[in-house]
Amino acid sequence: MKPVRRIEGRSAALRIENLDTDQIMPKQFLRGIDKNGLSEGLFYDLRFDARGIERPEFVLNRAEYADVSVLIAGNNFGCGSSREHAVWGLQQAGIRAVVAPSFGEIFYSNAMGNGLLLVTLPEAEVRRLMDEADQPGRNGVVIDVEALTLSAGAEPDRAMGFEMLPRHRRMLLEGLDAIGLSMTYREQIAAFAARHWEEQPWLKDVAVGAD
Template structure:
C-alpha cells in the first residue's frame, strides 16, 4: 500500500444513516475472482433505477460532484456484511476518505487495512460539513493524518482520534500483514524458544497427515 499522510479533496454529503455494505457494493457485483470492475457497482441501486438510468436526485449524479474524493456520511456507515469489496469499490471510484459520526466495525477495519482513510467526528461537525458540501458543490477538505486534524474550505476545523496501529499503518503504507512483519525478530525469537521448550509439537500437522494414511491401512488389515 502507499502511505497516506494527507488527503485533500472535494466532498459530497451522503445523508444516509446505516448505509450498509450491500448498498455500497450490491451482491451482483461480487461474482469475479479479483478486484476489477467494482467501480461500476458502487452504490449502484442508489445511483441507477431499475432500467439502468441515472437517478438525477442522487448526489453523486448531480453537476459539480463528478470528481468527489471525500464522502461525508451518516452514522453507522458501512454496517452489514464483512465484504471487503465495498472498500475496493470506493477506492476504484476515487474515494480517498470518508467522514462520519461512526462506522461499522468490520468495514472500519477493512478500510484502514486497505488504506482508505476513515475519520470519526461528532455529529455537529459532520452536519456542518454536509451543509457545506450541499451549499458549495465540491467544497474541499484537508485531512492531516499525522496531526489528526481536518479542515474544510468553509471553516470547519476538528481534531479526530485514531488507534496508534491504524495511524501507523496509514503513515507507513502497511496492511495487517506488513504491520505484523515489523515485529518479525520478536516473532522468530518467540518461535525459537517455543520449539526449544516443546519440540514434540513442532510440525505436528505434517506428521499427522503422514501418519494418518498408514494408520488407516493398518486398521483395514486388522
C-alpha cells in the same frame, strides 16, 4: 498500499443513516474473481433506477460532484455484510476518505486495512460538514493523518481533531496492510518461536511418523 499522510480534496454529503455494504456494493457485482470494475457497482441502486437510468437527485450523479474524494456520511456507515468489495469499489471511484459519526465495525477494519481513511467525528460536526459539502466551492477538505486533524469549508484554519488506533495510523502513514504490519515484527516473531521450541521441544514435529 501507498502511504497516506494527507488527503486534500472536495467532499459530497450522503445524508443516509445505516448505509450498508449491500447498498454500497450490490450483490450482482461480487461475481468476479478479482477487484476490477467495482466502481461501476458503487451505490448502483442509489445512482440508477430500475431501468438503468441515472437518478439526477443522487449527489454523485451531479456534474459538480464528479471528482469528489471525501464522503461525509450518516451514522453507522458500512453496516451489514462483511464484503470487502465495498471498500475496493469506493477506492476505485476515487474516494480516499469517509467522515461519519460512526461506522460498521467490520467495514471499519476492512477500510483501514486497505488504506481507505475513515474519520469519526461528533454528529454536530458531521452535520456542519454536510452543510458545507452541499455548497460547491466551499466543500474543500484537508485531512492530516500525521496530526490527526481535519479542516474544511468556510473555516479552513479551524482544525478538528479526531482519534485513530496507533496501529491504523502507522499502517496508513507507512503504507502497510495487516500482513505488512505483522512482518515488521518478524525478528520478534522469530525470537519468540525459537524460545518456544527451546522450552517445549516435545511439541515440535509431534505429528511426524503418525499414521
